[in-house]
Amino acid sequence: MKILVTGGAGFIGSHVAEACLRAGHEVVIVDDLSMGYRSNLPLGARFVEMSITDEAFTDFVVAEKFDTINHHAAHMELRVSVDKPVHDATINVLGSLRLLEAARASGVQHIVLASTTAVLGEFVHMPATESHPVLPIAPYGVSKRAMELYADYERITHGMSITTLRYTNVYGPRQNPHGESGVIAIFLERFMNGAPAVIHGDGSQERDYIHVDDVAAANVVALEQRVQGTYHICRNSAASVNDVVHALRDALGRECIVQHGPAKAGDPARTRASHDLFSSCTGWMPKIDLHEGINSTAAWFLRRGAE
Numbered sequence: 001m002k003i004l005v006t007g008g009a010g011f012i013g014s015h016v017a018e019a020c021l022r023a024g025h026e027v028v029i030v031d032d033l034s035m036g037y038r039s040n041l042p043l044g045a046r047f048v049e050m051s052i053t054d055e056a057f058t059d060f061v062v063a064e065k066f067d068t069i070n071h072h073a074a075h076m077e078l079r080v081s082v083d084k085p086v087h088d089a090t091i092n093v094l095g096s097l098r099l100l101e102a103a104r105a106s107g108v109q110h111i112v113l114a115s116t117t118a119v120l121g122e123f124v125h126m127p128a129t130e131s132h133p134v135l136p137i138a139p140y141g142v143s144k145r146a147m148e149l150y151a152d153y154e155r156i157t158h159g160m161s162i163t164t165l166r167y168t169n170v171y172g173p174r175q176n177p178h179g180e181s182g183v184i185a186i187f188l189e190r191f192m193n194g195a196p197a198v199i200h201g202d203g204s205q206e207r208d209y210i211h212v213d214d215v216a217a218a219n220v221v222a223l224e225q226r227v228q229g230t231y232h233i234c235r236n237s238a239a240s241v242n243d244v245v246h247a248l249r250d251a252l253g254r255e256c257i258v259q260h261g262p263a264k265a266g267d268p269a270r271t272r273a274s275h276d277l278f279s280s281c282t283g284w285m286p287k288i289d290l291h292e293g294i295n296s297t298a299a300w301f302l303r304r305g306a307e
Protein backbone atom coordinates (compact mmCIF):
# COMPACT_ATOMS: atom_id res chain seq x y z
CA MET A 1 0.00 0.00 0.00
CA LYS A 2 1.08 3.58 -0.62
CA ILE A 3 0.54 5.27 2.77
CA LEU A 4 0.68 8.95 3.69
CA VAL A 5 1.71 9.50 7.32
CA THR A 6 1.09 13.08 8.45
CA GLY A 7 3.13 14.18 11.48
CA GLY A 8 5.68 11.46 10.67
CA ALA A 9 8.59 13.59 11.93
CA GLY A 10 6.96 13.62 15.37
CA PHE A 11 7.02 11.11 18.21
CA ILE A 12 4.16 8.70 17.44
CA GLY A 13 3.96 9.35 13.67
CA SER A 14 7.62 8.38 13.18
CA HIS A 15 7.03 5.03 14.92
CA VAL A 16 3.89 4.44 12.83
CA ALA A 17 5.83 5.23 9.64
CA GLU A 18 8.59 2.82 10.70
CA ALA A 19 6.07 0.06 11.49
CA CYS A 20 4.38 0.56 8.08
CA LEU A 21 7.77 0.31 6.32
CA ARG A 22 8.56 -2.86 8.29
CA ALA A 23 5.21 -4.31 7.15
CA GLY A 24 6.33 -3.76 3.53
CA HIS A 25 4.35 -0.63 2.67
CA GLU A 26 5.48 2.45 0.73
CA VAL A 27 5.52 5.46 3.09
CA VAL A 28 5.37 9.19 2.35
CA ILE A 29 5.62 11.58 5.31
CA VAL A 30 4.19 15.10 5.43
CA ASP A 31 5.26 17.28 8.37
CA ASP A 32 5.85 21.02 8.73
CA LEU A 33 8.57 20.40 11.37
CA SER A 34 6.84 22.79 13.78
CA MET A 35 7.28 20.19 16.54
CA GLY A 36 8.94 17.31 14.68
CA TYR A 37 12.57 16.63 13.78
CA ARG A 38 14.30 15.46 10.59
CA SER A 39 16.28 13.05 12.81
CA ASN A 40 13.01 11.22 13.62
CA LEU A 41 12.32 10.41 9.95
CA PRO A 42 12.73 6.68 9.31
CA LEU A 43 15.04 5.49 6.54
CA GLY A 44 13.09 4.44 3.48
CA ALA A 45 10.28 7.00 3.83
CA ARG A 46 9.91 9.91 1.40
CA PHE A 47 9.63 13.23 3.24
CA VAL A 48 7.69 16.31 2.12
CA GLU A 49 7.92 19.42 4.30
CA MET A 50 4.46 20.97 4.17
CA SER A 51 1.64 22.09 6.45
CA ILE A 52 -1.66 20.21 6.33
CA THR A 53 -3.32 23.64 6.55
CA ASP A 54 -1.87 24.81 3.20
CA GLU A 55 -3.99 24.75 0.05
CA ALA A 56 -1.04 23.03 -1.62
CA PHE A 57 -1.64 20.05 0.70
CA THR A 58 -5.00 19.36 -0.99
CA ASP A 59 -3.35 19.36 -4.45
CA PHE A 60 -0.55 17.15 -3.13
CA VAL A 61 -2.95 14.51 -1.72
CA VAL A 62 -5.04 14.48 -4.90
CA ALA A 63 -1.96 14.19 -7.14
CA GLU A 64 -0.22 11.43 -5.11
CA LYS A 65 -3.20 9.02 -5.14
CA PHE A 66 -2.47 7.37 -1.78
CA ASP A 67 -4.17 4.07 -0.96
CA THR A 68 -4.45 5.00 2.72
CA ILE A 69 -3.74 7.96 5.01
CA ASN A 70 -2.57 7.85 8.61
CA HIS A 71 -3.14 11.23 10.24
CA HIS A 72 -0.90 12.15 13.20
CA ALA A 73 -0.10 15.82 12.45
CA ALA A 74 -1.67 17.95 15.16
CA HIS A 75 -1.22 20.70 17.65
CA MET A 76 -1.20 19.03 21.06
CA GLU A 77 -0.02 21.39 23.77
CA LEU A 78 -2.95 21.68 26.15
CA ARG A 79 -1.89 24.98 27.73
CA VAL A 80 -1.32 26.61 24.33
CA SER A 81 -4.73 25.36 23.23
CA VAL A 82 -6.22 27.28 26.18
CA ASP A 83 -4.27 30.47 25.36
CA LYS A 84 -4.58 30.20 21.57
CA PRO A 85 -7.64 28.10 20.71
CA VAL A 86 -7.75 29.51 17.16
CA HIS A 87 -4.21 28.26 16.49
CA ASP A 88 -5.13 24.84 17.90
CA ALA A 89 -8.36 24.64 15.86
CA THR A 90 -6.67 25.82 12.66
CA ILE A 91 -4.44 22.73 12.68
CA ASN A 92 -6.61 20.14 14.41
CA VAL A 93 -10.00 21.06 12.96
CA LEU A 94 -9.35 22.85 9.65
CA GLY A 95 -6.20 20.87 8.81
CA SER A 96 -7.98 17.58 9.52
CA LEU A 97 -11.02 18.67 7.51
CA ARG A 98 -8.77 19.62 4.58
CA LEU A 99 -7.21 16.15 4.81
CA LEU A 100 -10.61 14.41 4.85
CA GLU A 101 -11.89 16.39 1.86
CA ALA A 102 -8.68 15.84 -0.13
CA ALA A 103 -8.82 12.11 0.68
CA ARG A 104 -12.39 11.86 -0.60
CA ALA A 105 -11.54 13.84 -3.76
CA SER A 106 -8.61 11.54 -4.54
CA GLY A 107 -10.39 8.24 -3.80
CA VAL A 108 -8.29 7.22 -0.77
CA GLN A 109 -9.52 3.80 0.36
CA HIS A 110 -8.99 4.11 4.12
CA ILE A 111 -7.96 6.68 6.74
CA VAL A 112 -6.70 6.25 10.31
CA LEU A 113 -7.01 9.31 12.55
CA ALA A 114 -5.09 9.84 15.80
CA SER A 115 -7.39 11.12 18.52
CA THR A 116 -7.19 11.16 22.30
CA THR A 117 -9.15 10.12 25.38
CA ALA A 118 -8.91 13.85 26.29
CA VAL A 119 -12.15 14.12 24.26
CA LEU A 120 -13.91 12.37 27.18
CA GLY A 121 -13.16 15.16 29.68
CA GLU A 122 -13.65 13.93 33.27
CA PHE A 123 -13.67 10.12 33.44
CA VAL A 124 -17.00 9.30 35.10
CA HIS A 125 -16.56 5.53 34.86
CA MET A 126 -13.49 3.34 34.53
CA PRO A 127 -12.24 1.67 32.55
CA ALA A 128 -13.70 4.15 30.05
CA THR A 129 -15.24 2.35 27.06
CA GLU A 130 -16.23 3.92 23.75
CA SER A 131 -19.72 4.56 25.18
CA HIS A 132 -18.29 6.84 27.89
CA PRO A 133 -19.82 10.38 27.76
CA VAL A 134 -17.81 12.80 25.63
CA LEU A 135 -17.41 16.24 27.18
CA PRO A 136 -13.92 17.69 26.57
CA ILE A 137 -12.77 20.28 29.10
CA ALA A 138 -9.95 21.98 27.12
CA PRO A 139 -9.80 23.39 23.58
CA TYR A 140 -7.36 20.60 22.57
CA GLY A 141 -10.01 17.97 23.42
CA VAL A 142 -12.68 20.06 21.71
CA SER A 143 -10.67 20.32 18.47
CA LYS A 144 -9.92 16.58 18.47
CA ARG A 145 -13.63 15.88 19.06
CA ALA A 146 -14.50 18.13 16.12
CA MET A 147 -12.11 16.08 13.96
CA GLU A 148 -13.88 12.89 15.12
CA LEU A 149 -17.29 14.35 14.24
CA TYR A 150 -16.13 15.37 10.75
CA ALA A 151 -14.84 11.82 10.32
CA ASP A 152 -18.28 10.46 11.34
CA TYR A 153 -19.88 12.81 8.82
CA GLU A 154 -17.55 11.60 6.03
CA ARG A 155 -18.22 7.98 6.99
CA ILE A 156 -22.00 8.29 7.21
CA THR A 157 -22.72 10.74 4.41
CA HIS A 158 -19.99 9.94 1.90
CA GLY A 159 -19.23 6.30 2.74
CA MET A 160 -15.59 6.98 3.59
CA SER A 161 -13.73 4.17 5.37
CA ILE A 162 -12.21 5.61 8.57
CA THR A 163 -10.76 4.32 11.86
CA THR A 164 -10.45 6.81 14.72
CA LEU A 165 -8.03 5.74 17.45
CA ARG A 166 -8.18 7.47 20.83
CA TYR A 167 -4.92 7.06 22.75
CA THR A 168 -4.42 7.46 26.49
CA ASN A 169 -0.88 8.51 27.62
CA VAL A 170 1.69 7.36 25.06
CA TYR A 171 5.39 7.09 25.97
CA GLY A 172 8.59 5.71 24.44
CA PRO A 173 11.71 6.59 22.47
CA ARG A 174 11.71 9.91 20.57
CA GLN A 175 9.10 11.53 22.84
CA ASN A 176 9.92 15.23 23.22
CA PRO A 177 11.17 15.78 26.81
CA HIS A 178 10.63 19.52 26.47
CA GLY A 179 6.87 19.36 25.90
CA GLU A 180 4.28 19.98 28.60
CA SER A 181 2.97 16.41 28.54
CA GLY A 182 4.84 13.13 28.48
CA VAL A 183 5.88 12.76 32.11
CA ILE A 184 8.15 9.76 31.43
CA ALA A 185 10.27 11.62 28.83
CA ILE A 186 10.33 14.83 30.89
CA PHE A 187 11.40 13.04 34.10
CA LEU A 188 13.97 10.89 32.24
CA GLU A 189 15.66 13.97 30.79
CA ARG A 190 15.78 15.67 34.19
CA PHE A 191 17.03 12.62 36.12
CA MET A 192 19.72 11.94 33.50
CA ASN A 193 20.95 15.52 34.00
CA GLY A 194 20.88 15.15 37.79
CA ALA A 195 18.06 17.70 38.00
CA PRO A 196 15.01 17.27 40.22
CA ALA A 197 11.63 16.51 38.65
CA VAL A 198 8.55 18.34 39.85
CA ILE A 199 5.52 16.24 40.79
CA HIS A 200 2.31 18.22 40.83
CA GLY A 201 0.48 17.17 44.01
CA ASP A 202 1.38 14.05 45.99
CA GLY A 203 2.07 11.85 42.94
CA SER A 204 -0.84 9.49 43.58
CA GLN A 205 -2.66 10.55 40.39
CA GLU A 206 -2.93 7.56 38.06
CA ARG A 207 -2.75 7.34 34.28
CA ASP A 208 -3.10 4.59 31.69
CA TYR A 209 0.34 4.59 30.02
CA ILE A 210 0.84 2.79 26.71
CA HIS A 211 4.12 2.18 24.87
CA VAL A 212 4.48 3.73 21.42
CA ASP A 213 5.35 0.34 19.82
CA ASP A 214 1.92 -0.96 20.89
CA VAL A 215 0.31 2.19 19.45
CA ALA A 216 2.21 1.81 16.16
CA ALA A 217 1.13 -1.85 15.92
CA ALA A 218 -2.52 -0.80 16.46
CA ASN A 219 -2.18 1.69 13.58
CA VAL A 220 -0.82 -0.95 11.18
CA VAL A 221 -3.67 -3.30 12.15
CA ALA A 222 -6.24 -0.51 11.61
CA LEU A 223 -4.74 0.38 8.20
CA GLU A 224 -4.56 -3.23 7.00
CA GLN A 225 -7.88 -4.47 8.39
CA ARG A 226 -9.74 -1.20 7.58
CA VAL A 227 -11.90 -1.37 10.71
CA GLN A 228 -14.63 1.25 10.90
CA GLY A 229 -15.43 3.45 13.87
CA THR A 230 -13.82 4.83 17.02
CA TYR A 231 -11.66 2.79 19.40
CA HIS A 232 -9.65 3.28 22.59
CA ILE A 233 -5.96 2.35 22.40
CA CYS A 234 -4.67 1.88 25.94
CA ARG A 235 -3.60 -0.81 28.41
CA ASN A 236 -6.50 -0.73 30.89
CA SER A 237 -3.87 -0.53 33.63
CA ALA A 238 -3.26 2.55 35.76
CA ALA A 239 0.07 3.57 37.30
CA SER A 240 0.67 6.53 39.59
CA VAL A 241 3.30 9.20 39.01
CA ASN A 242 5.07 7.79 42.10
CA ASP A 243 5.09 4.32 40.41
CA VAL A 244 6.66 5.92 37.33
CA VAL A 245 9.40 7.53 39.45
CA HIS A 246 10.19 4.16 41.12
CA ALA A 247 10.39 2.45 37.72
CA LEU A 248 12.66 5.23 36.40
CA ARG A 249 14.95 4.87 39.46
CA ASP A 250 15.24 1.12 38.77
CA ALA A 251 15.84 1.69 35.05
CA LEU A 252 18.51 4.38 35.53
CA GLY A 253 20.05 2.78 38.62
CA ARG A 254 20.63 6.14 40.25
CA GLU A 255 19.13 8.47 42.80
CA CYS A 256 16.29 10.49 41.27
CA ILE A 257 15.31 13.62 43.15
CA VAL A 258 11.71 14.80 43.11
CA GLN A 259 10.13 17.97 44.38
CA HIS A 260 6.43 18.44 44.98
CA GLY A 261 4.59 21.46 43.57
CA PRO A 262 0.93 22.41 43.82
CA ALA A 263 -1.54 20.04 42.16
CA LYS A 264 -2.66 21.20 38.71
CA ALA A 265 -6.21 22.54 38.70
CA GLY A 266 -8.52 20.15 36.87
CA ASP A 267 -5.95 17.31 36.90
CA PRO A 268 -8.06 14.13 37.29
CA ALA A 269 -7.12 11.75 40.13
CA ARG A 270 -7.35 8.69 37.89
CA THR A 271 -7.81 7.79 34.23
CA ARG A 272 -8.04 4.30 32.77
CA ALA A 273 -9.63 3.06 29.56
CA SER A 274 -10.68 -0.22 27.96
CA HIS A 275 -9.26 -1.55 24.67
CA ASP A 276 -11.67 -4.52 24.57
CA LEU A 277 -13.60 -3.23 21.54
CA PHE A 278 -10.51 -2.80 19.33
CA SER A 279 -9.00 -6.07 20.61
CA SER A 280 -12.16 -8.06 19.88
CA CYS A 281 -12.48 -6.52 16.38
CA THR A 282 -8.86 -6.92 15.31
CA GLY A 283 -7.01 -9.31 17.64
CA TRP A 284 -4.58 -6.50 18.63
CA MET A 285 -3.41 -6.54 22.25
CA PRO A 286 -0.94 -4.26 24.05
CA LYS A 287 2.20 -6.30 24.72
CA ILE A 288 4.58 -4.03 26.63
CA ASP A 289 4.11 -3.60 30.38
CA LEU A 290 5.16 -0.38 32.08
CA HIS A 291 8.41 -1.65 33.63
CA GLU A 292 9.62 -3.24 30.41
CA GLY A 293 8.61 -0.11 28.45
CA ILE A 294 10.30 2.28 30.88
CA ASN A 295 13.49 0.17 30.82
CA SER A 296 13.75 0.24 27.03
CA THR A 297 12.77 3.93 26.86
CA ALA A 298 15.43 4.81 29.47
CA ALA A 299 18.01 2.78 27.52
CA TRP A 300 17.14 4.77 24.37
CA PHE A 301 17.42 8.15 26.16
CA LEU A 302 20.75 7.09 27.70
CA ARG A 303 22.11 5.99 24.30
CA ARG A 304 20.99 9.25 22.73
CA GLY A 305 22.55 11.26 25.58
CA ALA A 306 25.86 9.48 25.02
CA GLU A 307 25.89 10.25 21.26
Ligand SMILES: NC(=O)c1ccc[n+]([C@@H]2O[C@H](COP(=O)([O-])OP(=O)(O)OC[C@H]3O[C@@H](n4cnc5c(N)ncnc54)[C@H](O)[C@@H]3O)[C@@H](O)[C@H]2O)c1
Binding pocket: 006, 007, 008, 009, 010, 011, 012, 013, 030, 031, 032, 033, 034, 035, 036, 037, 050, 051, 052, 053, 071, 072, 073, 074, 075, 076, 091, 095, 114, 115, 116, 117, 166, 167, 168, 169, 170, 171, 176
Ligand atom coordinates in the same frame (compact mmCIF):
# COMPACT_ATOMS: atom_id res chain seq x y z
N1 LIG B 1 1.59 11.74 22.90
C1 LIG B 1 0.46 11.30 23.44
O1 LIG B 1 0.43 10.84 24.60
C2 LIG B 1 -0.83 11.37 22.66
C3 LIG B 1 -2.01 10.96 23.31
C4 LIG B 1 -3.22 11.01 22.61
C5 LIG B 1 -3.22 11.42 21.28
N2 LIG B 1 -2.08 11.84 20.68
C6 LIG B 1 -2.17 12.29 19.28
O2 LIG B 1 -1.16 11.63 18.52
C7 LIG B 1 -0.69 12.51 17.48
C8 LIG B 1 0.81 12.61 17.51
O3 LIG B 1 1.23 13.09 18.78
P1 LIG B 1 2.77 13.13 19.20
O4 LIG B 1 2.83 12.91 20.67
O5 LIG B 1 3.55 12.26 18.30
O6 LIG B 1 3.10 14.66 18.94
P2 LIG B 1 4.31 15.35 18.15
O7 LIG B 1 4.20 16.81 18.41
O8 LIG B 1 5.59 14.66 18.45
O9 LIG B 1 3.92 15.04 16.63
C9 LIG B 1 3.05 15.84 15.88
C10 LIG B 1 3.73 16.15 14.57
O10 LIG B 1 2.83 16.93 13.77
C11 LIG B 1 3.58 17.94 13.12
N3 LIG B 1 2.68 19.04 12.78
C12 LIG B 1 2.08 19.91 13.64
N4 LIG B 1 1.33 20.78 12.95
C13 LIG B 1 1.44 20.46 11.63
C14 LIG B 1 0.91 20.99 10.43
N5 LIG B 1 0.10 22.04 10.43
N6 LIG B 1 1.23 20.38 9.26
C15 LIG B 1 2.07 19.30 9.23
N7 LIG B 1 2.62 18.78 10.34
C16 LIG B 1 2.30 19.33 11.53
C17 LIG B 1 4.65 18.34 14.11
O11 LIG B 1 5.77 18.97 13.51
C18 LIG B 1 5.02 16.99 14.72
O12 LIG B 1 6.07 16.37 14.01
C19 LIG B 1 -1.43 13.84 17.67
O13 LIG B 1 -2.51 13.86 16.79
C20 LIG B 1 -1.91 13.78 19.11
O14 LIG B 1 -3.09 14.52 19.29
C21 LIG B 1 -0.89 11.82 21.34
